[in-house]
Amino acid sequence: MLNSLFTGPVFEMARDQLLVIANHLSIPEDERDWLLYPKRAIVVTFPVRMEDNRTELFIGYRVQHHLALGPAKGGTRFAANIDIGEIAALAIWMSWKCALADLPFGGGKGGVAVDPRALKPKELENLSRRYMQEMIPFVGPRTDVMAPDMGTNEQVMAWFMDTYSMYQGVTVPEIVTGKPVGTGGTLGRREATGHGVAFLAFRALDALDIAPATATAIVQGFGNVGSHAAMGLAARGVKLIGVSDHSAAYYDPKGLDVKALVAHAGRTGELAGYSSQATIAPRMLLEQPCDVLAPCAVERVIDADLARRLRCRIIAEGANGPTTPEADRVLADRNDGIFVIPDILCNAGGVIVSYFEWVQDLQQYFWSRDEVMDRLERALDRSWAMVVARAKRDGVSNRTAAMAIGVERVVKAKQARGLFP
Structure with a gap:
């Protein structure tokens, strides 16, 4: 059944x-x-x-x-x-x-x-x-x-x-999060997920000894998550060389103007019409060489075939479930060591700041944006450290390490509470 x-x-x-x-x-x-x-x-x-x-x-x-x-x-x-x-x-x-x-x-x-x-x-x-x-x-x-x-x-x-x-x-107000600030929402919620994607991408760049000023990025999906991830990456010197959404895809190894892309998408609701140049097939965009590939759109984007063709150093999963299990196995078998920041870690910024919003609504005491973002980054750092350490200790992928930590906590909670007759 x-x-x-x-x-x-x-x-x-x-x-x-x-x-x-x-x-x-x-x-x-x-x-x-x-x-x-x-x-x-x-x-x-x-x-x-x-x-x-x-x-x-x-x-x-x-x-x-x-x-x-x-x-x-x-x-x-x-x-x-x-x-x-x-x-x-x-x-x-x-x-x-x-x-x-x-x-x-x-x-x-x-x-x-x-x-x-x-x-x-x-x-x-x-x-x-x-x-x-x-x-x-x-x-x-x-x-x-x-x-x-x-x-x-x-x-x-x-x-x-x-x-x-x-x-x-x-x-x-505590029945939902992600509300306008004037109705009990929290400062920082709108950009939280994309900010977290960029923040953890920098952690991965540092782990691989890649300087942000020399790094390049491709962002798939240019809604709330993708656009803020692109802005966060660009703010620290990473060059955005590719971007796409449901309507268009652009690629320029010399770099794209992030502010202009964000402004255009804000006016029109999509990337189509931004330029008649630098267009590329959406799937081909993901195959282009870059340091950070951030899939921030929908599930099951990176399949086994695409996983064999990827030429990135880091996959920062801004979307939920963008990499299939078959693709994970392909990535594990590759000898070039693509560093995957799994979705349940990489895009957790949204739910972490949603938690902050829920707490603020319950208390009717609101924090400054700086306090929200500082708490967010510290929470992401804790999770990052646990995942990297667990992956190294157990000799497993980052995804397996991240999910193992999460599943263990749920299992322990269920076992402690027991079965109601």
Whole structure:
């Protein structure tokens, strides 16, 4: 039954990754399904009144992987092609990410099957509010705390918070994170994930004895994460030589103007139209030589075939699950030692600062941006040191080391709490 409910290539990828860790940690067979499958999976359908006065039906999801360490925590994405298997896989990865960062959360994830770009502003608001209304029986500041993801943003989170608060009769800012600062959001949240990607890329450059001023980078995906990663890399002297999103890809070994790219994407919502020169096929872009390759778009971008062709020194995984297990095996067999910063470490900046936002909302005491970013970098440094040391000690990949730390913490919490009769 479980195998028929949670299916698809993304879920199978999460399952395969956990199997590797379960074998590595010698987790008993009868405890593996308990670790893998979600505690709760919610599927809803709901009508939305469109601007032309017709009614359209949408399907929404929310998965809470486990609650052993605290409330579920994770983003909500609006994307045309999502299903319960993909959402479950993202919740599973969020579990290991939160545990690795030592946050008091279990993994959560949600979404609506819709292309948000096809919606008019009022339709997007109606859909956002109705989705949250359907989720109210299942979420709460101590149960499940939402955040933005692909296709959602600060405004959507403000609508979520307002809808939940109207039903409670009081303002409840801690029900979501990633809100506008004026509604209980935190300074630094918008750039947190991309900042973390760049910060850890510098840690890897230092580990490989590569000076940032001589380094080059290619960033795939130019949304919130990719654009801030590009800006963070450029701020310390790394030359951006390639960039892409769903609409276009550009490559210039002499370097691209990061500020101009960010300004163009901010005006138009995409990279298309930035230039008629330096265009390149998106997949070919990833094969170009560089020091840092930062996939910051979607899952399963680096497959086994592409892994054989990569000419980077470092992979900084800004996206969730950008490298398939088959690609991991190819990378392990290569003799040139590409340094992988795994997703549950590399893109953890967002959930770490989301935790800070949740804490600030609960206390109604807010921090300066400098304090937020200082705490973020110290948290990332702790996780980085643990992963690198564990990989060296056990003779395993950085991904195996990172996941082993996260899974161990969840296992210990579940074992300590035991099974409720």
